[in-house]
Amino acid sequence: MQIQTTSEDINTYQIIPFTWPKGYQSDGLQAGLRKVKNDMGWIYSSTPAQAAGTYTTNQFQAAPTTLTKNTINKEHKLQAIIMNSAVANSCTGELGMQNALTTQQLVADKLNIDANLVGVASTGLIGEQLPMDIITNGINQLKLTDNTEVTNAVLTTDKHAKTISVQVNIDGKMVTISGFCKGSGMIHPMMATMLGFVMTDANVEDGLLQEILSNEVDSTFNQITVDGDTSTNDMVVTMANGQAKNTLLTKDSNDYEDFIEAFHTVLSTLAQDIAEDGEGSTKLVEVNVQNAATHDDGQKVAKAIVGSNLVKSAIFGEDANWGRIVAAIGQTNAKVDIYHTSIWLNNLPLVVDSHAADFDENEMKQALSNNKITILVDLNSGTGTGQAWGCDLTYNYVRINATYRS
Incomplete structure (x- = not known):
């Protein structure tokens, strides 16, 4: 028997130091949900972006996960995502859903955008209600900056932030795809407490982004496991705001496969980072x-x-x-x-x-x-x-x- 080998293809993308694509800003801070760590953050696009998501198949799907899924399904658009890393807001009944909706509206009001353009993500302890006074105060303190502290604000038992940025030439324009995620335990995604966010400035055909994300999640995030447990809060959300100004990317575009290769690299790298950072792991x-x-x-x-x-x-x-x-x-x-x-x-x-x-x-x-x-x-x-x-x-x-x- 021989190990199969294939010739190395020349990558059409390049990995760069982590940075936001054009038009994105973010922030992260310690709102007071946790004692010593940053626990709340957001990411914002200066214009509404095409959006897509994949979500946990756990029957006890958390309120923010359901809310974000329903929000994206309406018009396939988002402009902001708010997240916390202390309270999962799962198994919290009608009050939990109302608190998720209130969080969505508070962010919309602060950013002066429609609430239907705001996604909500939570991770942390299951069964506790969100302390809305702390949530409200945290949102009031969040700013629009170029810092990347949100990548730390989503962490729970993770040992480090998980980030990657790649650039790829699409139709003569330099497109950036940047992703970050959290996940260390309760990882067995079937879209683990796993949250993933991928931002790009590519101009992508309406509806195509969801197909791309679903396909790539199947071969990346859905192929990792730490402990065999699927969380109530898993989600991977991607936004594409078009600010790279490339000609609309479709399946027939000459650079479509190059974009897919770069997008896959982002998800595959993040998935492996989660597996490597599994709780207590050494290998x-x-x-x-x-x-x-x-x-x-x-x-x-x-x-x-x-x-x-x-x-x-x-x-x-x-x-x-x-x-x-x-x-x-x-x-x-x-x-x-x-x-x-x-x-x-x-x-x-x-x-x-x-x-x-x-x-x-x-x-x-x-x-x-x-x-x-x-x-x-x-x-x-x-x-x-x-x-x-x-x-x-x-x-x-x-x-x-x-x-x-x-």
Whole structure:
């Protein structure tokens, strides 16, 4: 068996230091929802922007998530998003929805825009009502600045802000796509407490932005897992305000695929940052699947492996217990050649034709000591591929979540 390789394509985009695209401003501050950390922020476009979103499939969808979904669905436009990182406003009943609506209106009034152009995002503790006096005071203090403190204001147990900016030439105009997100635990998105925001100054055809976002979320954010739990508050929202002044981007545009490549890079990078920053984690785990019967099978198998607590524990313990990987594959309903499945770990053969490879234990132990573990699986069942990201499961994960509320 051979590991499949492909020639490297020349990227049509460039990664740049994090910055806002044209026409965006933001702010972040400590409103008083948290004791020591910034806990509230917003982002604003000087003109209404095309907007799209994907949202948690958890049945107990939080009030701000439902409100933002309904707001975007009306006209596919937003001009501002307000967010807090302390109170999820989930499982809070009619009062919780009213508080989300009040928050939306307070932002609209301060910015002198229509309330239907304001998205609302929350993360934090489930079941508590928003302290509206603190929310109101925080909104009153927010300013329109060029700082990027909002990227810190959304964090909860995250160890650092997760940001990326790329630039790509579209129709002779330099387009910027910038994204930031939060997420560390309760991560198993099926659009984790995960929030993602992607801003661009591209001029994009009405309705196309939603198709692009949905497709790219499926292969990025929906392919990460930290602990198998899907939050009530997950959402990824993107805005495109057109201020780069490129000719309207459509599927028929010459530069359409270049834009997709750049957009995918933003989401893929943020997704991997979440997986790497998993609560208590010490290792990023990437699983690549080749020769699956279908792409769906490949994606399913990849996510099953990164989601297996036994696999995650073995990786934390630096134990080459490949039976746990095989068990995770076998639990799916993907088509698998059970006699000719092969597995590599950091390019070292672990399983060949469903039998243990003759590997050197010390060499494998050294590979498992790396900060990034890459597992490649060959299902020998077709030409489909899959990819997913996760992290190891550590003692510290239990400590963090045993005391989250207290």
